[in-house]
Amino acid sequence: IAALPRKEKFILVGRRLYKGFWLLEPYAPGILAFQRRFTPRPDDVVLTSYPKCGTTWLKALVFAAMARDAYPPDAADHPLRRLNPHACIPFMEDIFTKRQEAKLDGLPSPRLVHTHTPYALLPDTVTTGDGCKVVYICRDPKDMVVSMYHYLRRLHPDLSLADTFHSVLDGTVLYGPMWDHVLGYWHASIARPDRVLFLKYEDLLRNTGEHLRKLAEFMGRPFSAAEEAAGTVESVVELCSFDNMKNLDVNKTGAIERKYHSVAHDAFFRKGVTGDWVNHMSSRLDEIFHDKLRGTGLMD
Ligand code: A3P
DSSP states (O other), X not given: OTTSOHHHHHHHSOEEEETTEXXXXXXXXXXXXXHHHOOOOTTOEEEEEXXXXXXXXHHHHHHHHHTTTTSOTTOTTXXXXXXXXXXHSOBHHHHHHTTOHHHHHTSOSSOEEEEOOOGGGSOHHHHSTTOOEEEEEEOOHHHHHHHHHHHHHHHOTTOOHHHHHHHHHHTOSTTOOHHHHHHHHHHHXXXXXXXXXXXXXXXXXXXXXXXXXXXXXXXXXXXXXXXXXXXXXXXHHHHTSHHHHHHSHHHHSXXXXXXXXXXXXXXXXXXXXXXXXXXXXXXXXXXXXXXXXXXXXXXX
């Protein structure tokens, strides 16, 4: 494995089952370091997601909403017009794997950070007391599988949709099982509604402005009457829209360099729709997720 190119190594390395979740072997120590060493500030916002569920979009919306005083969404030099959203909000797994925690200390408050870590594996300092706020985004698992398949195929061209489908059903794909990932955050959002906000990609797509307002309020930065009158909400929505983001030069070229692999910026912008799964698979996965998430209303 040592002799393989970096991206092939990333695919071939093992997965580690830790407290019921499958973590990618190379990032497992970083996740544990995050769990043990991250000390949140009370006004931190931790963005969380299962991979391929809308992380990039959530990062853009949250960044644009929180930075709107320094960078009005219409500004020509807005960071989101120059940087991929992943460059605006640090990814904890990568930061802790690279031992770059000191960078977090230097960030001004309120800090925005992101992780795919399951709720059960988050630092205790985040899940108890008044640690900080957590925003989770989930998505119809069928669309996640299709999105994951297209994403992983860039690293692993021989991967089939069936392989992706089966590793989701086994629960062994990145941070799986997905249903336990979703349920952890779902229960937390019910138990600690002032601390954990649970969002669905489909809701966000249906009415982005309404959910952006909810997000901003939850993060303690509601849009003022003056901002509403000035159309700031609509400007943020437009700045972060799929069409706008996908067509920015910065997102058509370049890549995010993680410790063990790199991801082309354009890999984060494929179709940006709901229901693409019907073009790819039968209803079998639908039935299984209805069964696994029964009673939550998440599949309605
Ligand atoms: P598709 O592959 O279905 O198009 P993540 O950011 O968690 O990796 O999720 C990627 C998915 O979110 C991809 O879905 C991508 O196209 C979609 N996406 C990225 N930016 C978006 C945006 N601004 N609006 C809506 N969807 C977006």
